Amino acid sequence: xxxxxxxxxxxxxxxxxxxxxxxxxxxxxxxxxxxxxxxxxxxxxxxxxxxxxxxxxxxxxxxxxxxxxxxxxxxxxxxxxxxxxxxxxxxxxxxxxxxxxxxxxxxxxxxxxxxxxxxxxxxxxxxxxxxxxxxxxxxxxxxxxxxxxxxxxxxxxxxxxxxxxxxxxxxxxxxxxxxxxxxxxxx
Numbered sequence: 001x002x003x004x005x006x007x008x009x010x011x012x013x014x015x016x017x018x019x020x021x022x023x024x025x026x027x028x029x030x031x032x033x034x035x036x037x038x039x040x041x042x043x044x045x046x047x048x049x050x051x052x053x054x055x056x057x058x059x060x061x062x063x064x065x066x067x068x069x070x071x072x073x074x075x076x077x078x079x080x081x082x083x084x085x086x087x088x089x090x091x092x093x094x095x096x097x098x099x100x101x102x103x104x105x106x107x108x109x110x111x112x113x114x115x116x117x118x119x120x121x122x123x124x125x126x127x128x129x130x131x132x133x134x135x136x137x138x139x140x141x142x143x144x145x146x147x148x149x150x151x152x153x154x155x156x157x158x159x160x161x162x163x164x165x166x167x168x169x170x171x172x173x174x175x176x177x178x179x180x181x182x183x184x185x186x187x
Contacts, residue, residue, distance in 0.1 A: 034081055040077055043077075049138045103145065108141070118130070
């Protein structure tokens with residue numbers, strides 16, 4: 001059975017839109033991030049960067065195992081954080097998964113690329129302290145990018161609510177997988 005919405009004129013429609021905007025604003029200001037989200041995200045990304053860099057430089061089955069273990073740590077932390085957010089707030093925010101947890105925001109992406117590049121270079125040069133430093137810096141930058149997006153979302157949820165489309169995420173995953181294959185074949 002279809003329900004029919006009737007508007008008693010333009011003033012009624014404006015009032016309903018204003019009420020919807022107020023409700024969205026109340027929901028947005030009431031959202032809470034899980035305690036420790038940013039440190040957990042920074043740590044998981046740092047572990048993933050460090051293990052991936054060492055695993056790629058190792059170029060062996062052990063190195064591949066290390067790379068996959070770091071990826072597993074990141075995925076476990078990401079899943080836990082998203083579960084905690086949903087449990088605390090009872091809602092899902094599209095941009096949270098892509099922009100915050102998967103790091104598709106500009107600041108997070110740049111921090112990841114620089115951290116991963118520096119850690120990989122250092123691993124090939126056996127500069128283990130530099131691997132750790134680059135991984136930590138990449139993780140911290142990633143978490144700062146996540147914080148930056150969250151603050152922007154809370155200030156203007158309509159503009160920042162949309163996350164990256166699943167198609168773009170699939171394309172990024174494909175490019176990353178192809179890059180990994182190239183590194184394994186060429187290396």
